[in-house]
Structure formats: C-alpha cells, structure tokens
Amino acid sequence: MDKGYNISDLSEGTVFADALFRVRTVTPRQEGTKQPKLKLTLTDGTGSCAATLWEVPDALARDLLCGATRYVRVSGTVQSGKYAGDVQVSTLVAAPEPTDLTPFLPRLAPGHGDFQKRFNALVGSVGFPPLFALLKQLFQPHLKPFHAAFAAQSRHHAYPGGLLQHTVEVAEMCQKACAVYPELKHDLLLCGALLHDFGKLTELDSCGDYTETGRLIGHIGEGAYRIRRAAEDTPGLPPTLMQELIHLILSHHGLLEHGSPIKPATPEAHVLTHCDNISAKMASHREAAEKLGKAGGRYSRVGSETIYVSDATVQNLDLSGKNVRLDASVADPLQTPPITGTVRLPLLGWVAAGSAGQGSESADEFCDVVMPPGGADFLLRVVGDSMTGAGIFERDLLFVRKMDNDPRPGQIVVASLPDGASAVVKRFSLDAANGAPCLISENKGYATIPVTEEVRIQGLVVHLQREMG
Incomplete structure (x- = not known):
C-alpha cells in the first residue's frame, strides 16, 4: 500500500x-x-x-x-x-x-495506562455487591476494546482510548460530587457514570465510525438495553434500583433534542448529565488550545459554540492552586455538624504516603488543633508522595478517627502492615478483577497492597492540616 x-x-x-x-x-x-x-x-x-x-x-x-x-x-x-x-x-x-489499518489509527493518548488504573480504582470503589457484580459482568469480557475505543466520531475524545478517558473523567467528577452532597447514592451514581457510554462499544467501530447499530439505535438505547439484560441476571439487585440505573443511562444527555429519550429526574441523573457535559466541553477546549497554539490564534469554533483560548500572558501564570488545594476526598461527608474549639490530640509519628513508614500507638507529642467535623482520635505526619492525587502531600498533618466497622470503598485509611512497625495511608478499594479488598495509591508509581489478615486498618482519614510557606 x-x-x-x-x-x-x-x-x-x-x-x-x-x-x-x-x-x-x-x-x-x-x-x-x-x-x-x-x-x-x-x-x-x-x-x-x-x-x-x-x-x-x-x-x-x-x-x-x-x-x-x-x-x-x-x-x-x-x-x-x-x-x-x-x-x-x-x-x-x-x-x-486497506488490509492494514494501522497507518489510519491514531496512537493511544499519553497517560493511557494511568487511566486504566484509575478506571480499575473507580470500579473498586463501588461497594454495593450487586452493582459491583454488574460492572464486572459487563466490563470483563470487553476490557480490551473498551480501553481502545473512541468516545465520539469527531466532537470530543475522538481517538483510541478516548472512551476510557472520558468515562474516568466523568466518574471521578461524580465521585467528587458525592463528597459535597452526601445525599447522593454514591454506588448508584458511580455505576451509572462508569456505564453511561457503554453502548458506544457497538455504536462506533475501531476507527471511530458509526456502525449499523450506531445509525439505527444509538449508544443510549443500545447501552440501556444491554445493561438492563445484564442487570436482570444479577442476583440481589432490587428492581427499583435497576430502574434508577437505567434512568441514568437514558437521561444522561439531559435534553430530548440532545438524544435522551427522557429528561433527568433524580439527583444522580442531574449530576451525571452535568459531569458528562463538563468532560466533553473540557476536551473540546483542550483540543482547540492545541490547534490554536500551533496556529497562534485565540478563538475557535466547535459546532455553534465559540471557544476562547487565553493568551500566553495568562497561560504562563501559576493559577493551579496546587500549593494550597485540599482534596475533598479526605473529608468524611457523612458526619454530624462541626465540633469547633481547640483540643489536644496525640501525634503518633509519621505515616508513609509511599512505601511503608514508621507508625506507633504511643504519642511522640501532642498538638493543639481545631477539631474537624465528627472529631478525630489521633494525628499522623505524612512522608512521601503516593497520595498526591488525593491532595495529600509531604508533611501534611492527618486527622485520623478510629473505626468500629470495615471501611467503605473509596475511603482514605491508615493501615499497619504485617511487620507491625510500618504504617501507610492509602485509599481502600476492591480489586476490579476478583473483588478482593486492597489499598491503592493516588500516584501511578506505587503498587497496590492486598488487604490480608495481617494488614490492620488503624483508622479513617477525616481531615488534614497543611503548613503554609
């Protein structure tokens, strides 16, 4: 050729x-x-x-x-x-x-492996067993094509791996929303976010073009049909919960004129619709910025919308807020109103956000701090960078509350390791392959830690305090 x-x-x-x-x-x-x-x-x-x-x-x-x-x-x-x-x-x-389509397929986007890990962590954060089983049933046979699929033909994430990236972006935003609005059903919303574009696996072919299924049915109808069939065979899934999940799929485009056969009617459906739109708009802005950066322009159009890209003066400013940003995931959203006032809490040493670090059950010192909502039992100082993705950085002071029950998937915990002298801070999750409990980092450079009988959860991270300067 x-x-x-x-x-x-x-x-x-x-x-x-x-x-x-x-x-x-x-x-x-x-x-x-x-x-x-x-x-x-x-x-x-x-x-x-x-x-x-x-x-x-x-x-x-x-x-x-x-x-x-x-x-x-x-x-x-x-x-x-x-x-x-x-x-x-x-x-x-x-x-x-051509017999060989390789020259016509874009390469997977940089960071694709990181999106795969984040996807697995999101699946593992769904704690309700029937919903977790449904995700495994639907995704396990299709992981390879899902990882390489286009999210769209042209508008946004229109490249191999785009569907995976878009799905992760939407699901992570939905997870953040659950920390702000505790009345949201976390596991239902996350399951819907992970599955909202499942129908695109058959709507688009491997080159991102529409299939017959895509032209005649579309990804919303196709996805709802396939998910409902799988849900009906999932033991322990209440029919009313299945209906709310299917509603998320059918309504996620928000408006009838945008392709949804029904408008959002539940809190989770409204959140999913807006997170889906944010991911698409941000992708359009990224792609426009890349093109305009090469051409030296500042305006672009996507459909009927005008996109403005900031000039170099603004782009070169450090406006990321990384020096002071706190991740909402370290705050437990299901607590009573704040308990205010300065109290003295024991500082039990330091905890590794990385490889195993030194922990202790006896206080090295005490610190006077403002008690966070719901209270805390002890403090730990962070060493390492494995949790930077959750907004936890070197020398942060963690507020830890002892737990009477097992942690929920997605919660950030402190755990002691089998040697008895090492402690780590990680996110509790369930392995996407087998459902086994594990501890995951928020930095792709660190391995997952299986939760065995020798691993002891010491407490839940509910707050952090950061020294400025």
Missing part, C-alpha cells in the same frame, strides 16, 4: 497528489448557497484536516454521504489565509479499504 502524504506532512501551500486518507465526516452543501458541494474531514494516524469539493460526481457523493466509501485517494492544495490548513481538493476517487 502506497499511502503517499500523511496529514502531518501537510502545511500551507503544500501541493500533493494521490494521498490515501480515511473519510471521517461528510457534510453536503445547503441548497441555495454558494458553498462547496461537499465538506469532508480527512484523517489518518497522524491527524485530521478539513477538505472541500466543489465538483464531485453524484454517485461518489452518494457513496460518501452514506458511508459506502470510507477511503479516498486525494490530490489537492493546502490553503492559507482564512481557511489555513484546509485542503482544496482537485481530484478525489474512491479507494478500497
């Missing part, structure tokens, strides 16, 4: 001939306008570009519009000025689908 030019080879003024591209989208000319007969999005593994055809045979136009022609040989010129980067097509002919 002689592919000729790649998209990445094209720059303003480039004249090229007989280059093989994949057609991603086709838009026909509106009647009564002086627009090109067809506007195309051409893609390969190196990128995408817009192309315009002023003249094209009717038969070829029909094949392009209905998807019968997916690959084309193109000759043309890359424009400059107002339409910089767009290809003005001089000739375009249909081409057979």
